[in-house]
Amino acid sequence: MRIAILGTGHLAEALGACWVRAGHRVTVAGRVPERAEALAARLNRAALPGARGDSGAVAAEPAARAATPRDVVRGADAVLLAVPWDAAAEVVEAAGGADGSWAGLPVIDPTNPVGHGVGVVLNPPGVSNAQRIADAAPGSHVVKGFHLVPSTQWGSAGAETTVVLCGDDPAALETTSTLVRDAGAVPAVLGPLARARQLEEAAGLLIALAFAGVDARTVVPALPPVQV
């Protein structure tokens, strides 16, 4: 796949590295061209044969490159919005999403619209950040996900890491599920994008517990999976 990543920070680098190692092509963009160029260079080093036990095949083109926000989604199969929650709509607009050019594109929203250390959801009641992003990019297919996993876990994630997703478009959910598997984890689709607020509240709870020094695994009971 060709994956566009907006943002050049921790999550962009962690997931970008997983995806280039899985053989995808990643294009990154941010506000400062030099930061995007530097991240693309690091991702190309991460993709080198032997960088992390890959097949050793030599790619015909670089695994990663930098682009401007306007160009980053051109030809992309999916977009990751790895930016602060309150900048997401502005970033979508700067990348042309408001004019309808993102129509049909799967847009992965990993943002956590919660107060740092407190975990209170900062959007008005009933409003999800995922829906705000969908409203900013008419016609795109937003999928909420990747927001509950710390960036430091990517690269060593395995079957014990489940990435909960929600979204309205089956093809976008399938694309995102593939990207979850290619990052080493297991996808679980919760339902439509209307469930995104619940997933964002869940992030607030987990963040609040972490800052209170509580291991969330001791709070959530080990309910056996229910077959329906």
Ligand SMILES: NC(=O)c1ccc[n+]([C@@H]2O[C@H](COP(=O)([O-])OP(=O)(O)OC[C@H]3O[C@@H](n4cnc5c(N)ncnc54)[C@H](OP(=O)(O)O)[C@@H]3O)[C@@H](O)[C@H]2O)c1
């Ligand atoms: N890190 C994690 O463990 C983690 C886990 C789950 C979810 N998330 C979510 O993923 C998103 C990114 O997190 P992160 O940890 O990667 O953050 P980060 O390291 O701070 O990176 C965010 C990137 O967004 C861009 N950015 C920052 N402020 C911006 C603004 N006002 N307008 C436009 N772009 C801006 C910056 O790239 P440029 O300067 O190049 O534009 C920056 O590198 C957040 O919404 C976070 O809640 C993070």
